[in-house]
Amino acid sequence: MPSSIEVKASVLHGAKDLRVETRSLPAPAANEVQVAVQATGLCGSDLHYFSHYRNGDILVREPMTLGHESAGVVMATGSEVSSLSVGDRVALEVGLPCEECELCKQGRYNICKGMNFRSSAKAFPHSQGTLQEMVNHPAKWCHKLPASVSLEYGALVEPLSVAMHARDRANLKPGSTVLVLGAGAVGLLCAAASKVSGAKSVIIADIQADRVNFAVENGFADAALVVPMARPQTIEDKLAFAKDLAEKVLASTVKGEAVGEVTVTFECTGVESCMHTAIYSTKPGGRIMIIGMGTPIQTLPISAASLKEVDLVGVFRYANTYPQVINMLASKNEALPDVGKIITQRYKGLDKIPEAFNMAAKVKDEKGNLVLKVLVDMS
Template identity: 75%
Template sequence: MAGPTVKASVLHGAKDIRLEERSLPPLAADEVLVAVKATGLCGSDLHYFNHFRNGDILVREPLTLGHESAGVVTQVGSGVTTLQPGDHVALEVGLPCGRCELCGEGRYNICREMKFRSSAKAVPHAQGTLQESIIHPAKWCHKLPRDVSLDLGALVEPLSVAKHAQDRAKLPSGSTVLVFGAGAVGLLCAAMAKVAGAKTVVIADIQEDRVRFAVENRFADASIVVPMKRPEAIADKLEFAREVAELVKKTEVEGQAVGEVNAVYECTGVESCLQASIYATGPGGKIMLIGMGNPIQTLPISAAALREVDLVGVFRYANTYAAVIELLASKNPLLPDLSKLMTHRYSGMENIPKAFDMAAKVKDEKGNLVLKVMVDM
């Protein structure tokens, strides 16, 4: 028996999105059919939309974007007992092999055979969630409590990146944390640090409005506007990085200088930010590498090694969804109001190109910050 036919938003080239009909395969015993209701646009989606590539990863066939999504189960396979039609779910869209050593260790996010919806890394591409419905393994559909909205359900995916970074950092309560980058992921990392009991969270960005937003909405305790310098020579770059690190150390919270930090969540991928992270971190500290930037960077590595500052890679997430959903349902007073991140909303699949155009902006035509653009299907 054939599966349903659905409308899908399909990228054929840079900024060339078309609405098309797509036939889904029949539902397997362990799968469910989910009507996609809310999708947040991510930076990787934006790269594919604007350039038909994401860094070195080229799109090689028509691709449906979208992976930060939640929806409603409309049909379940014969073997599914954990979900039923009408359930609200957050979609974990990475599908690992489940057989390799990494999967066995629970590190399925770095499975070599991972197929991730909306990524062009594997061929054939795993189609994303910007379509009316998707068929997905029930195992990777996480039930949402009814008091957690579908919008927040879509935020579970990027919040999982922050949760995974927190799990990898293993910071003790009372730590001092610096976050480079006040976009959605940086703000979510700051929020998770607050929830984990950080004593002080400092956030830094080149955009003053973004760091102001972070402090005013309780994502961070203090902010730094990184100067817009672009030194060329290596010695000048490292000197600038030291200057930025000193700005961090001298920043005051409740009348006391922050000093060296215990950890940095580096969410920009910008070389100068990673250099400054090394200089700003105290002995025995950690730098969480979250932002995807230039793959080749010049770093003051001895400054890290001599003080045993660990550089820790963070790639997506593993085993985070249940904990993140529980956090969203808990009404934890340390968690900022995440709904304020969702600054712009577009309804209907025909408006997806407009949503991408807005996601590329720092501010809209009225001067309002653009943080997370949501698409209501």
Template identity: 70%
Template structure:
């Protein structure tokens, strides 16, 4: 341990965030010391904040949240030559073992020994980035060019999820894409589909304002509002009938005077059973469904409707080898890439306001009636 103490936001229980001082780990030969400047709040952070757990993962010791971050290098270890003090970086916060067959094969995101900052899966927990200073391996710090702000550097993390999903999909240019969920990750999947695949994008959500936002800001070409009604009693047949109804809404959505029809690929970003069911019915033969949303872990699916038409269901978990390409895209001024700064809808300054930021991130709209999409903390 070093002698340096840093101010840290620490979660001790549901909605129990405290500002504390923590001793900073010593700077290793291949590490850099980073002054954290911008951190976006993510859905997994919110689950931990509200429930002190994320799905089946229970927090077992005080945990610092935050993993969508960018900052400024303030010191470097003696073996570091790639970075120097003053460099701005985006932090890739997953630390795999780098020895196993998955890591050596380039799929380090699913390394069995992965330690991911702000996740309670590994014990001791890998502490997150909602702290003044953080020591991190230089290998997992990606230098930001002058064209990319600290806030966009923080967005590089969820944008990497979207790019990794696109990598897994391998859709041809000009495909028609459906995105279920118009939250931050869904909108970023739509943005990547626009910029990389040059796709026609249909976005679906239960909130009219969110899908309107997507179309008005160039993330999507057509919008579908998913009905809120739930079939009762919820027999399997009634659930699937509802999913088919949603799929028909997608197929009937119009771009100009032309209905969308069946889509080539679907990015399912909600984790909601009915949305994954509808994805199967809305995706055409030979199409692909990216399963991104981490919602209901047990779902009933019309699997024969997928297998008989060779619709592939593809799991997506975080990202691998995406950050450099994401940063290049952010700096490229690609005219097909929507303005991602519009996703940052609320900003909070200073660590004292982190609890307020979490409370806001759980809302649909703020007090002025503005959509809440991505809440950013300026440290």
């Protein structure tokens, strides 16, 4: 095996300034495998970096390759690797925790303070992302895909893991009623995870009618609610808007039966009024899963949550979910909608990545099709 090879990579140098460059990739270390990245989904955090050269208060401080929702094929293995072989297809779990701290030892490695996550500028030097021809990655964090799971579905394991982690933290039981606020990719996958968990009914809400209709038509949800395009300004008007929307949630019907207050709400927007709605829509003793990262500081009707003992539960990425997500995809569970349908646009090759990001920023493409998940194919 040569000591290093030349690989091409898509590198971000500034806002919307992506360049294809050649970099040297060494042979994999003893515990690593070398993976030819073949399918990568574009994520909202990638889009923020692409559009603004920052993600919230995290600034990019050096040229960085984006991408972290990826699957590929093992091309070489390190001397100590026995779990994988050349030719294996794998989903990449790209967050590398310290594995030594108390949180890691508890299995909560997703919130490890020493986490180094590909395509995130939080750590410096930045951990380069997966929008490149090859990457070296620890074999421990490469999950083998069975023959029945394609590389495209392998790329969906990462966002599905967010949904699965949220479902696990919700302690979702069969027969539960579920509200999903936000019908983007993560919201749809939270709805899918709820379906697999035996939810009695799933209501999904979004300002885009086409998105919630897509969810119902494709089996992700049982009922759709279009959120009015309103921008209340005062806290009184915001709360009144949220209460009205919650009443619409409670009045939603599935198979002729009103849903009422829900067991679990997955809040996937980060919008303040949606958090208000979640509190008013969730039944006493229920849980609100805080997934959306939109508005960092919010004013909430916290007494309404306290009086009902509604739990507000944070969700950040995932831990220990890849194997169960891969098993779920391979199981062909009849309750699982076809999650591959959320891949709505595909672009081939590194040169097309700027176009892919520009598309990911849109609600619909030039043909009027929904934009939910854009995938880069480098096979």
